[in-house]
Structures are given as structure tokens and as C-alpha cells.
Amino acid sequence: MPEKFVVIMAGGRGERFWPQSRLRRPKHLLPIVGEKPMLTQTVERLEGLVPMANVLIITNAEQRDAVIDVCPMLPADNVIAEPVGRDTAPAVGLAMELVRARDPEGVFAMLPADHVIHDGAGFRRVLGAAFEAAAKQSVLVTVGIEPQYPATGFGYVHKGEQYDELDGLPVFKVQRFVEKPDLETAKQYVESGEYYWNAGMFVWTVNTVDAAFAQHSPSLYASLEKVKTALAAKEPIDELLAREYPTFEKISIDFALMEKADNVVTLPSAFDWDDVGAWPAIARHHDKDAAENVIKGDGWVEQGSGNIVLSENGDGHLLALVGVDDMIVVRTKDATLVCPKDKAQEIKKLVKQLGADATWQKLM
Amino acid sequence: MPEKFVVIMAGGRGERFWPQSRLRRPKHLLPIVGEKPMLTQTVERLEGLVPMANVLIITNAEQRDAVIDVCPMLPADNVIAEPVGRDTAPAVGLAMELVRARDPEGVFAMLPADHVIHDGAGFRRVLGAAFEAAAKQSVLVTVGIEPQYPATGFGYVHKGEQYDELDGLPVFKVQRFVEKPDLETAKQYVESGEYYWNAGMFVWTVNTVDAAFAQHSPSLYASLEKVKTALAAKEPIDELLAREYPTFEKISIDFALMEKADNVVTLPSAFDWDDVGAWPAIARHHDKDAAENVIKGDGWVEQGSGNIVLSENGDGHLLALVGVDDMIVVRTKDATLVCPKDKAQEIKKLVKQLGADATWQKLM
Numbered sequence: 001m002p003e004k005f006v007v008i009m010a011g012g013r014g015e016r017f018w019p020q021s022r023l024r025r026p027k028h029l030l031p032i033v034g035e036k037p038m039l040t041q042t043v044e045r046l047e048g049l050v051p052m053a054n055v056l057i058i059t060n061a062e063q064r065d066a067v068i069d070v071c072p073m074l075p076a077d078n079v080i081a082e083p084v085g086r087d088t089a090p091a092v093g094l095a096m097e098l099v100r101a102r103d104p105e106g107v108f109a110m111l112p113a114d115h116v117i118h119d120g121a122g123f124r125r126v127l128g129a130a131f132e133a134a135a136k137q138s139v140l141v142t143v144g145i146e147p148q149y150p151a152t153g154f155g156y157v158h159k160g161e162q163y164d165e166l167d168g169l170p171v172f173k174v175q176r177f178v179e180k181p182d183l184e185t186a187k188q189y190v191e192s193g194e195y196y197w198n199a200g201m202f203v204w205t206v207n208t209v210d211a212a213f214a215q216h217s218p219s220l221y222a223s224l225e226k227v228k229t230a231l232a233a234k235e236p237i238d239e240l241l242a243r244e245y246p247t248f249e250k251i252s253i254d255f256a257l258m259e260k261a262d263n264v265v266t267l268p269s270a271f272d273w274d275d276v277g278a279w280p281a282i283a284r285h286h287d288k289d290a291a292e293n294v295i296k297g298d299g300w301v302e303q304g305s306g307n308i309v310l311s312e313n314g315d316g317h318l319l320a321l322v323g324v325d326d327m328i329v330v331r332t333k334d335a336t337l338v339c340p341k342d343k344a345q346e347i348k349k350l351v352k353q354l355g356a357d358a359t360w361q362k363l364m
Numbered sequence: 365m366p367e368k369f370v371v372i373m374a375g376g377r378g379e380r381f382w383p384q385s386r387l388r389r390p391k392h393l394l395p396i397v398g399e400k401p402m403l404t405q406t407v408e409r410l411e412g413l414v415p416m417a418n419v420l421i422i423t424n425a426e427q428r429d430a431v432i433d434v435c436p437m438l439p440a441d442n443v444i445a446e447p448v449g450r451d452t453a454p455a456v457g458l459a460m461e462l463v464r465a466r467d468p469e470g471v472f473a474m475l476p477a478d479h480v481i482h483d484g485a486g487f488r489r490v491l492g493a494a495f496e497a498a499a500k501q502s503v504l505v506t507v508g509i510e511p512q513y514p515a516t517g518f519g520y521v522h523k524g525e526q527y528d529e530l531d532g533l534p535v536f537k538v539q540r541f542v543e544k545p546d547l548e549t550a551k552q553y554v555e556s557g558e559y560y561w562n563a564g565m566f567v568w569t570v571n572t573v574d575a576a577f578a579q580h581s582p583s584l585y586a587s588l589e590k591v592k593t594a595l596a597a598k599e600p601i602d603e604l605l606a607r608e609y610p611t612f613e614k615i616s617i618d619f620a621l622m623e624k625a626d627n628v629v630t631l632p633s634a635f636d637w638d639d640v641g642a643w644p645a646i647a648r649h650h651d652k653d654a655a656e657n658v659i660k661g662d663g664w665v666e667q668g669s670g671n672i673v674l675s676e677n678g679d680g681h682l683l684a685l686v687g688v689d690d691m692i693v694v695r696t697k698d699a700t701l702v703c704p705k706d707k708a709q710e711i712k713k714l715v716k717q718l719g720a721d722a723t724w725q726k727l728m
Contacts, residue, residue: 019684300724302714303707318699318727320383322714323707327688331700335682338702343667343687350666350686360664360682 002205003103004050004131007095009200010039010059010067010113011085015348016278019335020310023364024062028114029070033276033285037070038114044073045117049124056098057113058082058091083242088200089256090248093213093224094241100206101231107135109203110253115275116285122271129166130203130267136164140212140257141203142174144196144266145273150186153277155179155198155254157266158189166267174264177254196266198254199273209257216260219249279328280341283308299329308341335363366569367467368414368495371459373564374403374423374431374477375449379712380642383699384674387728388426392477393434397640397649401434402478408437409481413488420462421477422446422455447606452564453620454612457577457588458605464570465595471499473567474617479639480649486635493530494567494631500528504576504621505567506538508560508630509637514550517641519543519562519618521630522553530631538628541618560630562618563637573621580624583613643692644705647672663693672705699727 014026021027028039036044039057046055056078059067064081071079080098082091092110099108109127117123130141144157160173177198181189189195204212213221223244230240249256258264276282283306286294291305299309299319306326311319312333319331328344330337339347355364378390385391392403400408403421410419420442423431428445435443444462446455456474463472473491481487494505508521524537541562545553553559568576577585587608594604613620622628640646647670650658655669663673663683670690675683676697683695692708694701703711719728 019682300714300718302717303710316698318383318718318724320699320701320714320718322701322703323710324691324702324704327702329702334680335684336695336700337684337686338688338691338693339686340688346667346687350664350684353666354664354682354684363682 001132002105002107002135003054005054005056005099005102005106005108006046006050006111007056007058007098007108008039008042008111008113009088009091010057010063011082011091012114015351016344018347018351019330019332019337019363025066026063026114027276029063029066032114033116033274033282038116039067040070042111042113042115043071045120045123049127053078054102056080056095058094060085080237081241082245083238084246086245086248086250088253089217089220089251090223090245092202092209092253092257093220093248094227094245096206096209096213097224097227097231100210100228104206107131107203107205109201112200112275115199115273117271117273119271123269125167126169126267126270127203129169129171132166133164133171133265133267134203134205134208136166138208138211139204139263139265140208140261141171142258142264142266143199143201143203144172144268145199146268147190147195147197150183150190151197152180152183152186154275156181156186156189156195157198157264158195159266163265169267169270172266172268174266177258177264179254196268198258199269199275200253202253202258208263212257212261212263217249217251217256220251220256223248278344278347279308279330279339280344297331306341365496366469366471366499367418369418369420369463369466369470369472370410370414370475371420371422371462371472372403372406372475372477373452373455373459374421374427375446375455376478379715380708382711382715383694383696383701383727389430390427390478391640393427393430396478397480397638397646402480403431404434406475406477406479407435409484409487413491417442418466420444420459422459424449444601445605446609447602448610450609450612450614452617453581453584453615454587454609456566456573456617456621457584457612458591458609460570460573460577461588461591461595464574464592468570471495471567471569473565476564476639479563479637481635481637483635487633489531490533490631490634491567493533493535496530497528497535497629497631498567498569498572500530502572502575503568503627503629504572504625505535506622506628506630507563507565507567508536508632509563510632511554511559511561514547514554515561516544516547516550518639520545520550520553520559521562521628522559523630527629533631533634536630536632538630541622541628543618560632562622563633563639564617566617566622572627576621576625576627581613581615581620584615584620587612642708642711643672643694643703644708661695670705 012026014021061081099106134141158175160175162170164171293301293307295309297311297313301321304324308328311331326341328339354360376390378385425445463470498505520542522539524539526534528535657665657671659673661675661677665685668688672692675695690705692703718724
């Protein structure tokens with residue numbers, strides 16, 4: 001078994017959880033669910049799977065210090081900042097070169113920073129099997145999430161035949177990666193039982209993913225060759241990235257590799273999973289009162305149900321709802337949001353508008 | 365013309381404008397509409413109608429200091445505190461005795477403390493004519509408000525034939541006072557053109573209202589006799605009220621006198637009037653944005669209409685609504701309210717619940 005690494009992608013701009021999230025304090029730096037920042041939980045979940053020295057985080061310059069703060073268990077050098085965002089394929093390529101510099105024969109997982117997974121043992125078991133699958137054959141492994149409803153916000157993985165079993169877990173060939181579907185298509189996917197959600201969790205060896213870049217994404221492959229050479233020459237990473245990274249093709253890993261490759265396989269997630277993509281999702285992870293209200297901090301709901309009320313605690317300020325249903329009300333030190341649960345996708349627009357306003361830009 | 369007095373009833377518990385209003389800071393002490401407290405505006409509106417020395421305010425012990433504060437134009441002794449609330453008839457009786465002690469032949473108006481009237485000149489003209497009507501004959505004068513919609517929250521005055529004209533204003537006999545009607549009845553009243561809203565504005569001489577108490581409310585009349593005797597004997601008012609007032613029959617002026625008397629007359633209000641009974645009413649008195657939102661202070665409405673957003677100003681805290689319609693959102697230093705406009709009558713229930721809670725009682 002080659003040495004195992006994990007690279008966590010912790011970018012994001014923190015719009016959907018405004019006013020708790022901000023440009024420089026996105027969801028993965030906040031304890032949206034649980035007592036610790038999501039990223040901290042993501043790193044701690046890896047303990048026992050890989051050595052902490054082999055866990056790397058790709059973030060951006062604005063968030064690097066905060067990431068280091070919430071991940072004291074990691075060497076600070078393991079936190080790498082993209083000078084600019086270039087979508088996920090360049091980040092995977094960068095991860096590949098970072099791992100290659102440590103072990104050219106290494107196998108590594110790419111993981112999102114801010115998903116909720118309570119069953120850490122189940123997660124490590126699946127990841128362990130995925131490492132094994134990726135090391136055993138030249139395959140691009142994706143972890144498939146059993147769909148819980150006909151989501152239109154995720155891509156899907158259409159599984160093919162089972163070709164292996166590792167640690168008691170089935171490994172399937174993948175027929176194809178598909179884009180976010182419309183609702184009707186999503187319903188068909190879920191009904192068929194043949195589709196998984198694509199949660200952006202991948203495992204592969206340096207060699208396998210390198211070959212995939214060479215075959216399916218020659219422009220990126222050429223860019224990555226320069227990074228490889230510079231890293232081998234021990235050029236400081238920040239200087240190197242400042243020079244090379246902005247020239248990388250801006251493209252997602254799905255477009256660049258996953259939808260083109262024919263050696264993709266999937267392991268179904270045998271653990272709970274929730275990406276908690278916006279405020280309404282947090283209701284799934286908190287205690288509710290008899291009227292299905294989530295109330296955290298100094299909140300009060302009089303004659304209302306299904307609300308999410310989050311308030312600063314202990315400053316003597318009461319957030320009181322009267323006759324309100326299905327509303328998100330979130331109060332922080334400098335802002336209070338009121339938004340119906342079914343309009344939560346509009347919060348991004350507010351944040352954008354604030355960014356264009358001289359007075360309120362500071363709240364972005 | 366006998367000497368003219370005005371007695372303003374400034375009680376109330378400040379529930380409907382929570383969180384701006386509080387038990388000790390009800391609506392009349394707040395600038396709900398306009399730049400000054402409603403009570404201050406009410407007193408200032410009387411300038412030119414009666415000398416300030418002849419303006420009295422009946423309030424309660426908790427609010428007396430605040431009332432004196434917002435009415436520096438009045439002698440502090442003109443602010444009288446009820447030791448307990450006994451509804452409006454005892455307050456009118458007390459007002460009668462206070463006026464009698466100053467001028468036994470006096471004529472006085474009873475006025476609410478917290479209504480919005482922009483046309484001060486029109487108001488003084490009607491009040492002047494009402495004083496004249498009350499001094500001319502032994503009648504109980506009520507100011508009738510032209511109904512603006514079929515309100516079920518006001519009592520109505522059914523006018524009879526016109527019997528006089530004073531200062532160009534018609535004076536009508538009143539057929540009867542009627543209770544708050546149901547919606548169907550209210551519609552009939554409004555359609556008939558024969559009904560006015562009863563806004564609780566009355567004018568009468570000491571002698572006329574004294575005779576009315578004697579005839580229609582003998583129990584109260586007997587109680588008032590004791591106050592008369594004690595005031596004549598120069599007993600300090602607070603001691604006197606502490607002893608006598610709690611024994612007064614608790615009854616409204618409508619029940620005690622107006623619905624029984626046959627010498628009631630009415631002058632239609634030739635001025636604008638709004639009791640601004642709850643948060644939704646303030647929209648009638650503020651500028652609105654293109655989407656009919658009232659925004660005062662640091663508020664922001666993204667994709668929403670018909671909202672009332674009132675926030676503390678200048679403390680750098682933003683109250684932001686996204687995708688919300690017809691909502692009342694009010695933020696003060698220690699509380700934030702979120703309530704749909706059509707549920708505003710439920711705010712009272714919240715305040716009551718807070719009063720029963722050890723932690724939040726302080727916000728009552």
C-alpha cells in the first residue's frame with residue numbers, strides 16, 4: 001500500500017450563511033453544525049485514517065491565517081493558498097503536485113471542507129476501501145452518496161456493474177458522470193436506484209490522475225508540469241503559485257476529467273452525509289421545539305412553527321417572532337437577517353448588493 | 365363663555381408597539397409618528413385653544429415622571445397619577461373634580477394622549493366649536509370621526525338630526541352610542557353615512573357631566589362626592605386618590621354615561637385623525653420606497669414589499685430582509701421583533717408571555 005494523503009479544498013466565499021458567514025469567514029470556518037468549525041471537524045475525522053502530517057489544505061490567501069488557526073493539529077506548511085480561484089481542476093492538479101513532492105507513488109483523497117458527517121468510523125472505513133481501490137488498479141475513485149431526495153443541486157454518478165469488494169464494501173464501475181439534472185430527471189435517477197450524488201470526494205494515485213490530466217486536459221497538464229519542475233527545484237510555493245496559477249485553465253474537475261475518463265469507479269457511502277448547503281438545512285441537525293422551531297441563543301417564538309432562530313447569546317438582546325412560520329432569522333453582532341426558508345437561495349443576492357454599497361460593504 | 369380646560373388621559377401599557385413601547389414607556393411617550401412623543405404633540409396641539417395652565421394629564425404612578433419630562437410646558441402639578449387603573453369613567457369623574465376645584469362653572473375636553481392629528485388648526489376649530497356647544501346647552505359633546513373603512517375596533521356614534529351650527533360646523537343630536545360592531549354591521553354603518561367613529565374625545569361642562577353621573581352612575585357619583593369634598597378641603601391629591609380611587613367602580617365612560625344619556629350631541633371632525641393603534645398603521649405616516657416598504661434607520665429590503673423595518677440607527681448593525689413581504693421588523697437596543705402585519709394583534713400575547721418569564725420580564 002502506498003503512502004496515503006488527504007487534500008481538503010477549503011475555498012468558498014461564505015455567502016449562503018450570511019450574516020454568520022462572510023467573505024473571509026465562510027462556512028468551513030464556522031460551527032454551522034456542531035461545536036467546532038466545519039473544517040476542524042473535517043480534519044479531526046481523518047484521525048486514524050492518515051497521519052496529520054499527510055493532511056493538506058488548499059485555501060486562498062484571505063483565509064489562510066484563519067484556516068491555520070482552526071487546524072492547529074496540522075503543520076502550518078500544509079496549508080496552501082491559491083493566489084486566485086481557478087475552479088476545482090487546477091486545485092486537484094495542485095494537490096497532485098503537492099503529494100507527488102512528498103511521495104511520487106502516493107495515493108490521495110480530495111475532500112470538501114464543510115460537509116456534515118456524524119459517522120466518522122463509517123467514513124474512515126469507506127475512505128480506507130477507496131484508498132485500497134485506487135492503489136489496486138489505475139482507477140479514479142469517487143465516493144457515491146445514496147440520494148435522499150431528487151436533488152437538482154448536485155451532479156449524479158450513474159453506477160455500472162460491481163467489479164470488486166473491499167473491506168466488505170462493493171466497488172462499482174461508473175457508466176457516467178452527469179450534470180445537475182432538472183427535477184423530472186432527478187426523480188428518474190432516484191427511482192432507478194442506479195445513481196449516486198456526486199459529493200466531490202475523490203481518491204486516486206498521483207500516477208493515475210496524472211495520466212488522466214495528460215489524456216483529457218492537456219492544457220492543464222502542461223501547466224502542472226511547470227509546477228512539478230519548480231517544486232522539485234524547491235522553489236517557494238507562494239512565489240511559484242503567484243507566477244503560474246493565474247495562467248491555469250479555469251475548469252471544474254468534473255468537466256476536465258470525470259465526465260471524460262472511462263476508468264472511474266465508485267464506492268457507495270456507508271455513512272451519513274449532508275452538505276448543509278444553506279440555512280434551511282441546519283434544521284436537520286438541531287433540536288426542535290414542539291412546533292418544529294430551531295432556537296439557538298436568546299430567541300422566542302410566539303405562535304409560529306418551522307422557524308430557524310439563531311441569535312447571539314447572553315448579551316441580553318431577545319429575538320422574538322410572533323405569528324411567523326418557516327422563517328430564518330439570524331442575528332450576529334453587526335447584522336440581522338430575516339428570510340423565508342424557501343427564499344434562502346436569494347441571500348447570495350443580498351450579499352452581492354451589500355458588496356456594492358459603500359456603507360454596508362463591510363458586512364460582505 | 366366659561367373657562368376652558370383640557371384633560372388628557374395618558375395611561376396605557378404599551379403592548380402593541382413592543383419592543384419600542386414598554387410597560388413604563390407606552391406609545392404616548394414615544395415618537396411613533398413624528399419627531400416628538402405623541403403626548404407632547406397632543407399638548408402642543410392645544411396651544412392657542414386653552415392656556416397651558418388649564419391642561420391636565422391623568423396618568424399612572426409608573427409613568428408620571430416620564431410624562432412630566434415630555435411635557436415641560438405644563439406645571440408639574442397638572443400631571444395627576446391614578447394609583448390604580450379603574451377604566452375611563454372614574455378617570456372622567458376625577459377629571460371633573462380636578463376641573464371643578466379650579467372652576468366650578470368650567471367646561472372641559474377629555475382627550476386621548478396618543479392619536480395622530482396633523483391638521484392642528486382644524487382640530488382647534490372643531491374643539492372650539494365643541495366647547496361652545498357644551499357651554500351653550502346642557503349636552504355631552506362627542507367629536508365624531510368620519511369612518512375611513514368598516515373598522516371593527518372602534519365604537520360608533522349614530523348621528524341624528526342637525527340642531528345647530530357653530531363656527532360653520534354642524535352639530536348633530538346623537539341617536540345612540542354603539543359598541544364595536546362585527547364586520548358586516550360595520551359595513552352597514554359606513555354605507556349608511558349616518559355613523560361616526562367614537563374616538564374618545566368628549567367636551568362638557570362640570571355641571572352637565574356631574575348631572576349625568578348623578579343620573580346614570582349613582583355609585584360613581586357617590587365616590588366622586590368624596591373626592592369633591594376632599595379637594596375642597598385641600599387634601600393632598602395623592603393621599604386622597606390612594607385612599608378613594610381603588611374603591612371606584614371600574615367601568616368605561618361609554619357604559620357608564622354615553623350609552624345611557626339622551627343629551628349626547630356630536631360634531632364631526634373636520635380634521636385628519638388616526639389612532640395608529642398598532643405597528644401596521646405607521647405605514648400611513650411614513651415615506652415608502654418603490655416597493656411600499658417603510659425603512660427607518662439601518663434597514664435593507666432585498667426582493668420584498670410592504671414591510672415595516674425600523675432599526676436603531678448608526679450603531680453599524682444592519683437589519684436585512686430577503687424575500688420577505690408585509691412583515692414588521694423592529695429592532696431596539698435589547699430586542700428585535702419579527703411579526704407579519706396581519707398578526708400584529710398577537711404582539712400583546714408575546715408581551716404577556718415575556719412578563720411571565722423570569723429572564724425576559726425586564727423587556728415587558
